[in-house]
Amino acid sequence: MRYVSTRGGIEPVGFKETVMMGLATDGGLLLPQTLPSVDSTTMETWRNLSYPQLAVEVMSLFVAGLERPDLEALVESACTTFDTPEVTPLIKMPKVNVLELFHGPTLSFKDIALQFLGNLFSLLLKERGETMNILGATSGDTGSAAIYGVKGKENINIFILHPHGRVSSVQALQMTTVPEANVWNVAIEGTFDDCQTVVKAIFNDIPFKQKHRLGAVNSINWARILSQVVYYVYAYLKLNSEAGAERVNFAVPTGNFGDIFAGYVAKRLIPGKIGRLVLATNENNILTRFVHEGRYVRNQVVPTISPSMDIQIASNFERYLYYLFDQDPARVRDTMTAFETGGEITCSLDERSRVRKDFVSASIDQGATLTAIRDVYKETGYVLDPHTAVGVAAVQRLGPDLPEGPVVCLATAHPAKFPEAVRKAIGKNPERPAALRGIEDRPRRCERLPADVDQVKRYIEDHAL
Numbered sequence: 087m088r089y090v091s092t093r094g095g096i097e098p099v100g101f102k103e104t105v106m107m108g109l110a111t112d113g114g115l116l117l118p119q120t121l122p123s124v125d126s127t128t129m130e131t132w133r134n135l136s137y138p139q140l141a142v143e144v145m146s147l148f149v150a151g152l153e154r155p156d157l158e159a160l161v162e163s164a165c166t167t168f169d170t171p172e173v174t175p176l177i178k179m180p181k182v183n184v185l186e187l188f189h190g191p192t193l194s195f196k197d198i199a200l201q202f203l204g205n206l207f208s209l210l211l212k213e214r215g216e217t218m219n220i221l222g223a224t225s226g227d228t229g230s231a232a233i234y235g236v237k238g239k240e241n242i243n244i245f246i247l248h249p250h251g252r253v254s255s256v257q258a259l260q261m262t263t264v265p266e267a268n269v270w271n272v273a274i275e276g277t278f279d280d281c282q283t284v285v286k287a288i289f290n291d292i293p294f295k296q297k298h299r300l301g302a303v304n305s306i307n308w309a310r311i312l313s314q315v316v317y318y319v320y321a322y323l324k325l326n327s328e329a330g331a332e333r334v335n336f337a338v339p340t341g342n343f344g345d346i347f348a349g350y351v352a353k354r355l356i357p358g359k360i361g362r363l364v365l366a367t368n369e370n371n372i373l374t375r376f377v378h379e380g381r382y383v384r385n386q387v388v389p390t391i392s393p394s395m396d397i398q399i400a401s402n403f404e405r406y407l408y409y410l411f412d413q414d415p416a417r418v419r420d421t422m423t424a425f426e427t428g429g430e431i432t433c434s435l436d437e438r439s440r441v442r443k444d445f446v447s448a449s450i451d452q453g454a455t456l457t458a459i460r461d462v463y464k465e466t467g468y469v470l471d472p473h474t475a476v477g478v479a480a481v482q483r484l485g486p487d488l489p490e491g492p493v494v495c496l497a498t499a500h501p502a503k504f505p506e507a508v509r510k511a512i513g514k515n516p517e518r519p520a521a522l523r524g525i526e527d528r529p530r531r532c533e534r535l536p537a538d539v540d541q542v543k544r545y546i547e548d549h550a551l
């Protein structure tokens with residue numbers, strides 16, 4: 087299998103190159119030239135596999151050029167950092183099924199992708215005899231998951247910028263209490279946007295970027311999407327085996343469209359088995375408006391209690407457009423260029439009806455999010471985090487619009503990461519899992535710098551590999 091750019095400006099490349107390239111050099115996103123699908127005979131052979139075994143089977147369809155023993159070792163070592171051998175346990179409750187994706191070291195679903203990507207980067211760098219300095223900005227979850235993905239790896243240093251005093255206290259502690267010497271936290275005196283501006287400016291300085299072999303771990307890396315395809319298949323097989331479900335719907339709390347795009351790839355991979363993908367947004371609902379009206383229009387970001395979804399421009403959306411536009415890269419390129427200046431994308435009527443065959447969507451405000459946490463807690467004793475609650479509330483609202491079959495709500499974070507919102511909803515703190523106990527008492531490593539490109543560059547120069 088080869089990979090192409092959504093904008094058509096590169097020669098097809100292999101899987102390993104795709105991972106190292108991140109963003110395509112023509113500004114597009116990388117995608118398989120054709121999406122694979124499997125038949126029911128193959129699926130039967132997957133039925134009783136453990137999560138890591140299934141991950142190897144699913145991913146092997148996409149990773150030509152990576153040896154199978156290497157893939158097995160990468161998957162195995164990523165999965166062992168999870169606190170349960172099931173990796174993504176499915177919790178069945180009377181009204182709702184929850185797929186817990188937060189059993190990794192930083193308690194968000196981003197660990198599933200970043201534990202794998204960290205190992206993969208390390209292997210590919212070793213093969214090439216190279217080193218890399220990862221640079222990124224975070225508003226919370228991505229930074230800690232990326233740090234835990236590469237901490238202690240010999241051939242990688244990681245620099246993560248976060249806005250000083252503007253990430254939750256749990257998130258700041260998760261990042262800054264990592265003792266490994268290849269981890270460099272920078273608290274920027276400014277907002278998340280200031281952090282991103284600094285990172286963008288540094289990546290745009292091509293000589294600096296090349297000299298220090300800077301790399302990124304943002305959600306556009308194909309390997310991140312790929313690792314997330316697995317749990318959709320896993321949950322379907324589980325519900326099919328245990329409850330006889332022929333078809334399963336999924337609710338996905340959505341920000342950058344990465345997780346739900348993995349759902350789309352899964353839907354194509356196991357035809358007929360995934361009904362609809364419920365695209366759940368908070369007040370930042372550009373994608374909900376797209377599903378309802380066929381227009382994708384940029385707006386202002388509103389801060390909410392589900393901060394990892396406070397996003398207006400969804401960085402993976404272009405991947406879906408590529409398939410919606412029948413794999414026509416010229417049209418994607420023109421559309422994205424027009425969006426950069428005009429701030430709007432409009433679809434034809436026919437495309438709109440195709441969008442609605444894949445997705446239904448609801449935008450859930452903060453009041454309804456808190457109500458969902460409270461209601462589920464009262465009925466079952468189960469505590470949702472505010473991101474997961476957006477998905478659960480969306481399912482409740484859309485119930486009648488969903489095709490027959492059970493719904494699986496993806497639980498994207500552990501509630502203990504967002505204690506303030508949970509307390510507001512149910513009047514008490516969520517229980518802390520082992521990973522967070524005593525975190526306040528651990529030594530911290532963090533440098534505080536102004537939002538100044540030159541000072542951050544100097545800091546990187548002083549500490550880069």
Ligand SMILES: *Cc1c(COP(=O)(O)O)cnc(C)c1O
Pocket residue numbers: 194195196227228305339340341342343344345346394395473498499
């Ligand atoms: C990142 C994140 C999301 C959004 O995922 P996307 O792939 O960006 O759509 C949702 N919930 C949590 C907890 C996250 O960390």
